[in-house]
Amino acid sequence: MTHPVIPDILALAQPIAExxxxxxTDAVFQTNKRPPVLRIDIRNLQQDTSLNDCEAFSRSFEAQLEESSLIASAYVLEVSSPGISPYLATERDFIAFKGFEVVVTSDNPHQGQSQWQGSLQGRDGEAVYLSIRGRTVAIPLTVGLTVRLPH
Incomplete structure (x- = not known):
């Protein structure tokens, strides 16, 4: 069942996308998650959809959405495309998705944990950095990490 705010979200999103x-191509508001997740899928009409397309849309749309007050409480905005892999691998991926929610899994546990979910803060030669409940957590690359966007 479509959330009642989706028609208004689409009305706001479509002119920005154009x-x-x-x-x-799609919009879903997942209120069963905490915080709720607004996922918008986009497609470039002229070429393969790039990370730059997602980033440009995300920045423009988020500013308009905040001004509109359609969603009164905290939420996570996810902008994606069928053409984007959910896995972050390149430096460009980590730059483009800074601030986005990600899931990090490790081949070997680190401090008794092998999975983390938080807001991506960055990556350097030593670690991947997430903000989890307001705290920055460094997960060393040496434990064999996979970083992906949540489903």
Whole structure:
């Protein structure tokens, strides 16, 4: 069942997407998650959808969404495309998805844990950095990490 705010979200998102040469293909508001997740899928009409497309849309749309007050409480905005792998691998991926929610899994446990979920803060030669409940957590690369966007 579609959340009642989705038609208003689409009405706000579609002109922004069109201005960027994009198309909104889907929108889902997952209120069963904490915080709720608003996922918007986009497609570039001229070429393969890039991370830059997602980032440009995300920045423009988020500003408009905040001004509109359609969603009154805290939420997570996810912008994706069928053409983007959910796994982050390149430096460009880590830069483009800074601030996005990610799931990090390790081949070997670190401090008794092998999975983390939080807001991506960055990556350097030593670790991946997440913000989890307001605290920065460093997960060393030496434990064999996989970083992906949540489902």
């Amino acid at each position: 201005d960027l040469g994009l198309e909104v």
